[in-house]
Amino acid sequence: MTAPSVSHPAHSGKAADPADWTAADLLDGYARRQISPVEVVEAVIARIDAYEPKLQALYAFDPDGALRDARASEDRWMRGAALPLDGIPGTIKENIATRGTPVPLGTAARPLVPAPADAPPAARLREDGVVILAKTTMPDYGMLSSGLSSFHPLARNPWDLSKNPGGSSAGAGAAAAAGYGPFHVGTDIGGSIRLPAAWCGVFGLKPSFGRVPIDPPYYGRVAGPMTRTVHDAALMMRSLVRPDVRDTMSLPFQDLPWLDLDIDIRGLRIGVMMEAGVGIALDPEVRACVERAARLFAEAGAEIVAIEPFVTREMLDGLDDFWRQRAWMDIGALSEDQRARVLPYILKWAEGGKSLTGAQVYSGMNQMLAMRQAAVEATKDVDFMLSPVAPVVAYQAELASPIHDPEEPFEHIGYTVAFNMSDQPAASVNAGFTASGLPIGLQIVGRRFDDVGVMRLAHAWEGMRGEQRDWPKL
Template identity: 80%
Template sequence: MSSQSSADLADWSACDLLEAYAGKTVSPVDVARSVIARIESCEPRIHALYAFDPDEALRAAQESEERWLKGAARALDGIPATIKENIATRGTPVPLGTAARPLKPAAEDAPPAARLREDGVVILAKTTMPDYGMLSSGLSSFHPLARNPWDPSKNPGGSSAGAGAAAAAGYGPFHIGTDIGGSIRLPASWCGVFGLKPSFGRIPIDPTYYGRVAGPMTRNVCDAALMMTSLTRPDMRDPMSLPYQDLPWLDLDIDIRGLRIGLMMEAGVGLDLDPEVRAAVERAAQAFADAGAIIGEVKPFVTREMLDGLDDFWRQRAWMDIASLRDEERAKVLPYILKWAEGGKALTGAHVYSGMNQMMVMRHAAVAATHPFDFVLSPVAPNVAYDAELASPIHDPERPFEHIGYTVAFNMSDQPAASVNAGFTKAGLPIGLQIIGRRFDDVGVLRLSKAWEEMCPEARAWPKGLRQDS
């Protein structure tokens, strides 16, 4: 197999790589070397990775090349990928972003990692996350501070912090994050990449929990669709997963004419919407209207009572984890997270139950508000990327969720929702457009996202400021 320039190969899409592998014009080994070189150039500043193992990646790439040469290639053979730290990979500890946990190697791959490995994907590394995954930030007591490739003084978002940064920086085409309140969509928005929070249960995951999903984070919609062909295969370890469906993931055509698309510009609670974010989302809605969609208003439905109830429930759940630690272990938890979790220490059972019930109220409200429409558009967040050193946009553990009003309800309602880039601020920071589908219409969300990707009037070259070759 012949090689091409490493700078080019690191930025190739998975779809293009598979075609080149099949035609024997590009080698998985050359691609792995190129991506490793990109990582070694950028990683000292953005800190997206954990357990990076270039020697193992090259060994896997060599095995992939041999399968391609023998005509025995697997479905995604030789595509480089990263996997979020909280998704277990055999032999690698799972610290969950906190210095408080023992570093015990995982016994086996969790379902998303297992599916990709079965299909020949080259796993480069794990990606960083904040303590217990409970921040929209790259701030961690265990990992170095993750930064945004578009502007290293800014946050990549979280909790799939490293995944968003790795995708934007060109650490291979495939990245997996997890999302329980916005943890795929927020970093996708702030890093300018595509992120899909699939329907709850669409991708088997272990351990599973209310609203928790794994999903692809990529530079384009087609690569995410390609990942879904693998990630959605069944796994008995997830008792909350959906029945497997062989869906047409790679059929991304859609006729926009006549689609009923809702526009939700106000979250109903939390931070005020940044004017530049508002303008970008309104431009997207107008573009869909010009293409023949019927645009209608979605009134805000998330209330203060809902968001505070969710906060109570998650504080208490976090405190249950942290309270069991020894004093010396608890002292290692990120102070912001510890202070937030301690807010659940004195909550009564009735108070926590009421908070959990508000999550169900949110679920019903989300489905009711979006039901009249085929899809709904909204901002992903009211703000763009904020200072890297902050745990949240307002950095206040007493008001931790003021920025997730647009995202969290669709975790509770099980609906698929994606972040796709809608443009940039005057300062050059990415802005995300959220596309929400009806329950279980993951393919529809991918299709409308692909349509927007082609319609979006503003496209920019991927950030190069961190690279030695820039």
């Protein structure tokens, strides 16, 4: 196999650098013997070598292992025995176990014990031939919308290295935007896929709760794809949704038409929620971008309906109480020396859970149910809902949150968190850019379990939004 001669710019056919090819183009190129998995993995490794000193998005980068797997993939393609995703480079978020690699959960407080087996998302992708190059970085315990960590180096946003990539799937968002291969897996319990996807200008799907098996499972927590295109995410979902008995909260497996991305917008009833109801005020540039998206959907034949905000201060503060107490159960059990290694912001935040009464914690947990009921009620009369992903764009890299105050930790997740609790699929897809060149995310929310519908509407938006900026070069 030899590399084809290509000169198409990014976002228009096959890119000049194989590191920027979509997964769909790579599979086509492998099948036609235009390019080999080894050449592609070498190109991605070269990209990582050039960018990673500035981005710091990766953990446990294993170029030798990736090249070994790429050679095995090349052999399968040559023998006509290729697997469904054979030879596609990708990364896995650090908190999703991969066999033989420790799982620090972003914190220096945890012992580094090699994981005995792949967790379900890693296992499914590896079974289908994906070449896993590395894990991606995350903040302490996954509890920040930030790349700030006591264990990993500070991750940065490839669109502006002074800015944050978001979190907690921080490294995954940065890696997807930077072209560290087409496939990246993140996790999301309150916005941790959608926020970095929005702030890094990529597509991120928070699937319906239970759609993608994970281990360990937890209320509201999901794993999902982070990619440059909706179609590449659909390719991943075909593999990620296969069942795994380790997830005791998973949905029954359905063989859904992930690659059937066509949708007729005419007659769709689309809700638009411009205000979150709580938290940081909406930035005017974000507002204008989402309003433009709503206008374009209306021009395409959709009926646009205003949706009032439904997340309340009681809901957000109650969830904060519950999550603080949950965090303190882990951090409070550590020795003094171990606690001293936790990111100070996270330690201070978690200490707020020490004095909570059982009644306060129970009341806080009940706010997850209140969010669930409110989200389903607010969206029951529409096919889909549009909103901002976050009220602001990417903020300074060194900050733990846009406000950077552990007493106000979740003022930026009002648009995202309720849909973790309601089981509804929700995606972030790039809607445009600020005047300074920072990406703005559009959130698309579907009815419970309509993951395919969300991806179809996001795919339609990709064709409607107009010309995109070239991917950042560092």
